[in-house]
Amino acid sequence: MSTLEIPKMAVGGYTLLMPPGWDRIPLRSKSETQDAIKGIVDHAVNYLDPATPKDKVTQARLELHNRLNRAVADARRRNGVDIYLPVEPIHGFVAPASFLVSKVSPGFAAQISPSETMSHLTEDFGPSEDITLDEVPGVRCQRSVPADPKNEDSVPSRQVNYVVPVPEPGDVSEWLIVSFTTLTPDGVPEDFLDLLTELFDAVITTFRWSTE
Known part of the structure; x- marks a missing residue:
């Protein structure tokens, strides 16, 4: 992504439409x-x-x-x-997954361009593709995260990150990261993981910035 064309607008938050059986x-x-x-x-x-x-x-x-x-x-x-x-369980099973919405304020944002900031924020997030969240450009990254060898309870996981600048009337100072993580222990079918990932991607299509 060479240049980020970020809308100039004031936002106060966001909304997401979650599927049944999920809570915030x-x-x-x-x-x-x-x-x-x-x-x-x-x-x-x-x-x-x-x-x-x-x-x-x-x-x-x-x-x-x-x-x-x-x-x-x-x-x-x-x-x-x-x-x-x-x-809530689906077919007797609660998915080992979560969505996390985070806001970060990189200290170097004032010294480098938004595109360079994006590169720094996503450098460890795996392969990326350009996306938009409610008309704001960003990237989607997906990676497989190995188990932590220092934690015997740790298991591998799949992580998908959507990263976009938070639109502001002036220079961008905050970035939104929406992360999906699902555990991938041995024996979990790849098709099931793909379905959970598709669910997350579908939820992201409902994302809207709010002005309140």
Whole structure:
């Protein structure tokens, strides 16, 4: 991408239309984050067998609560604004996937062009192709991420990143990264991973900037 023609406009956020069975955890307000986590946990226990002993239900709630808080902590380290997670099983299976929306402010943005900034932001994201998000040009990158050898619980994953500048009336200072990650442990069919990736790409087509 040689030159980025970025619209001059003031935006206050974005909207996405999510498929059924997915929920959003906002990350900028601690109280809203914890309310969303509680709602997801309360919803999830509805899928447990009614005969499940009370102590097992409590344990399941605690484990899910802790897992969601770890996901939130990781998302915040990545400048996350919102994280979207599947909360309902499809054919008895909850997809091991997530969407993360992040905003970053590269410190070198004032010294180099938006196109050069894009190259720096995406240099480790794998092969890229030009895209637009609601009339703003950017790139889509896809890569396979190996398991972390330092973490015995880590498994390989597939990651897709959409990266665009946030349009502003003046010079661009923020960039939006919308990331899709799905775990790819041994035995997961490639066709299933492709379907999840296609779902994410379809969701991205609903992306719109908001002015409020």
